[in-house]
Amino acid sequence: MIAHRYGSALFELALEKSERQDLKKELVELKQVLVNEPNMMLLLTSKQITKADKQKFIKILGDSASETLKNLLDMLFDYDRIVDLDVIIDEYIRLNDEYEKTVKATVTTAIPLDSDQKSKLANSFARIVGANKVLLEEKVDSDIIGGVILRSNNYIYDGSLKLRFAQIKRMLLK
Known part of the structure; x- marks a missing residue:
């Protein structure tokens, strides 16, 4: 709820000021710093650190x-919402991806895909979901035997041989 409210307001402001892409880059960099330096959030939220030092x-x-x-950092600090910074950044990025019609998906295969296969898969998936761009995160799982499993927020396509074998087994057991 908090993330959506703040993230939406931030996204609307960035659109108005024509700085949507620049702000996204800054937020991605800041998010990376938060991931790489988890002690930073501890410093900003610790009761042992004075408010003046945090400022x-x-x-x-x-x-x-x-x-x-x-202004975002100052406002979050002033309203004791700095702890929500990472989820607000995530919401901004999600809204930006939605605006750009970018879909993030995970592709699971039994063996690694080459760049041409990834490109064809991303283009096909983009047509299916109506996206301009698909960002694929690749996972390799030999348990699926063969084929491909695609997952995004609203879509799951399981074309794995493991699923096909399970379906055949169910049909044979009927």
């Missing part, structure tokens, strides 16, 4: 950031 740290974070990102 100094927020200022350091915002020194090389855009005005919009600085």
Whole structure:
């Protein structure tokens, strides 16, 4: 709820100011810092650190950031919502992907795909789901024996041999 409200407001503001892509880049970089340095959120949320010291740290974070990102950090800090920063970033990215008609999907295969296979699969999946772009995350799982399993937010396609064998087994047992 909080993430959606703040993420939506941030996305609308970025659209109005024509800085949607630049802000996304900044937010992705900040998210990476949060992932690589988990102690940073501990510092910002710890009760042992004074509010003044936390504010100094927020200022350091915002020194090389855009005005919009600085304002977001200040606002989240002032309203004690800094702990929600990572989910707000995720929501902004989700809204941006929706705006750009970009779909993230996971493809599971028994063996690694080459770049041509990935490209063809992404293009086919984009046509099926009505996306402009599909970003594939590849997983290899020898248990599926062969074929492919595609998963995105609203879509699952299981074309694995493991599923086919299970279906044949059910039909034979009837």
